[in-house]
Amino acid sequence: MPIDVAKALAAEPRRTEIAWNHKDVLLYHLGIGAGRPATGADELRYTLESRLHVLPSFATVAGGGPGSVDGSIGPGIDVDLAAVLHGGQRLVLHRPLPVSGRAVRTGSVAAVYDKGKAAVIVLRSEVADDDGPLWSSDNEIFVRGEGGFGGERGPSRRPEPPTRAPDKTVDVPVREDQALLYRLSGDWNPLHADPEFAATAGFDRPILHGLCSYGATLKAVTDTLLGGDVARIRSYATRFAGVVYPGETLRVRMWADGDGGAGPGRIVAAVAAVERDEAPVLADTVIEHT
Template identity: 65%
Template structure:
């Protein structure tokens, strides 16, 4: 059996030392569209080392390839076809603000496996800590088609009710034609996001944008629009990936702020508001 849930859940965590510098943070910020206009003081907070703050979604790439959610597919008990794998959702929880440079011990493991019948859902958990204690926890929900039906628990089935009423704010963010090429330099070199031939074999007429790039673009829009540009105010951020984005498209980001939380829905303008991110919540102080 390619997926052995008992063995996968019992596997020892993979431990890595990771580090990052301002250059890594700046490259990530450029990869999610920061720096336009280049001299805007609000953008210099993301691009200039003397003013640099860290958008919390950076934790999904901190340490480069070692933060790649797909690394969990190399866990004992998990031998699956990469073509059957889909990144279905992402959650990050910040225990304190991420510094512009630092190092941490990253512990990664499969924390949960759910049986959805036709698919299995693996929750790949990464926990980072430094000498001062925990920094962040990251959960990637990975769907593996064809690996369900093993008699396991289905896991949480409830989804939050959709936001009610009109959004308080709507912003649009253009995705550059070369956005995926720039974003992949932060560590995710999957050819699906760069190679037209590979994308065609996966069923797309051209390369698609990384889901985690849309995730970062969206969080930056929330921080800049509703949190005064203060990245340290974010305490958690979760989403479900509902559809793809093609470089060159425009993201429409609808915002419903509440008490210490913002509900968010994201769609692709050029394809009739096709869903991109849903069940999205940013919690903050």
């Protein structure tokens, strides 16, 4: 079996020095769809260096990402890229992200779960700079065909969205070239660019990165319910429930706590692909904020 669970969990954490600057932040924001309209005052917060703030989901690509899936995630793990999908992502912010910075990322395999027909690998990253912790993240990697080894199934979180109508609904168009632009931030998996490779993985054409949908959703929620104030975000978690094809439209439904996002609380979101009868894209999505 390509996954040696005991070896993966026993491996020493890997420490990596990472750095980023305003150009990396700008590229990331463009990669998740910022800049429409190009001269809009609210969009310039994402696209103009003199007004720039950092959407917290940038943490998923800062310094090239938390160990991009390249078939060599760590000791004890050797997987086929064509069998890999992103299962879920959780991000905890300890303070607002700077426009430029240098930090140390400490990464480890936190868990390996047996889902029967697949394995789920949880990659954990802790990132800190000279001033202390910046963010923590759990990156869940779903590997088809690698389950059935008798391990724990792992937790099953299913926070249901409220039964009432959404407080806000926003449609986010995905450009035809969105995946080609987003991959420049560090995820070079050919699944998102090469039609032949996508076909080997069972897709009609290349699919959008899950983390691109993740970032686009956080931007939509921030701009719609949090007044565009990225510093209010404290954590952001989701489960990737389905794929998105470049050129489609994301429909983001949002439910805020009783004050509509004006004060501390949480926002629940659900994301679907409009053109495919609102097929689920992101589920179990929760943003906690001040």
